[in-house]
Amino acid sequence: MNFRQLDLNLLRVLVAIHRTRSVTAAGKALALSQPATSNALARLREFFGDELFVRSPVGLQPTRLCEQLAPAMQSQLLAMESLVLNHQPFNAQSSHRHWRLSLSDLGEILFLPRLASSLRQESPQASLSNVSVDASQVAAALESRDIDMAIGILKPQHRGIRSQLLFKERYMAISSKDWSPTPRGRGRTLSPAQLAQAHFLVVSPTATFHGSVEKMLTGMKLQDRILVRPRHFGAIAELAQNTDLLCIVPEMYARELSQRVQLQMWTIEDAPAYEVNLVWHSSTEQDSDQQWMRRVIERLFRRLDV
The missing domain is CATH 1.10.10.10 (Winged helix-like DNA-binding domain superfamily/Winged helix DNA-binding domain)
Structure with missing residues (x-):
């Protein structure tokens, strides 16, 4: 040999x-x-x-x-x-870097447009792919460089994984303009008693999103009232508008959707908060290109109230 x-x-x-x-x-x-x-x-x-x-x-x-x-x-x-x-200084303007991120279905809707727009201005020769990786495999994909970083409800406990909290969120409910809770209330907050009378639509996505909504409803003993489980968020607006189902979604998405579609938004009493993190592997900690991309993502999506 x-x-x-x-x-x-x-x-x-x-x-x-x-x-x-x-x-x-x-x-x-x-x-x-x-x-x-x-x-x-x-x-x-x-x-x-x-x-x-x-x-x-x-x-x-x-x-x-x-x-x-x-x-x-x-x-x-x-x-x-x-x-x-x-040992190679990173020049974003001339870079032909192919960035590989892992975003959930919802993450693609909420993060990809702003990130792509920023890249077109700051690094016009670069390309960007959203690589589907199951949440349980994110750490391995980062370690093997199959992806550069991931954004989502992620907190991998693996050695060598670094994370940055971008923002904290909660779940809200959206419904058609005609829907009203039972028993009727005066405000926009749904109580456990009102939720117990509703029927739900819960998205069951893959990739970097986990089943927090279903866990929340299971904890309230309401899992039997989930009637529709689509795999993607694309049909949520039409489903909410045309059914009597209560759709439980992250607040960021609820507010973005309500700006485009005629819907009602409802706060859920005692809804658990969750964290949205940017995660990467420690082996890329000092890479100048990776540092640049992490700064771009933090500038676009990190909230100062975290």
């Missing part, structure tokens, strides 16, 4: 397959074709004299040697990337 004969690009393939347990998924993450990724794996197997991965019903499983190699290689690759980036 002669280290000088090893193409170091192959190590990125090894790390990607180890992370995704799939040749196809690893190729997509590295912008390689499936045949090119398979060829790289064959070269790695020949160099190390080991299968490295074996097929199983749940995907490719690493051999003992691979389990020793891949984590150490990933750590070294991230360190080298940070070392290179830290």
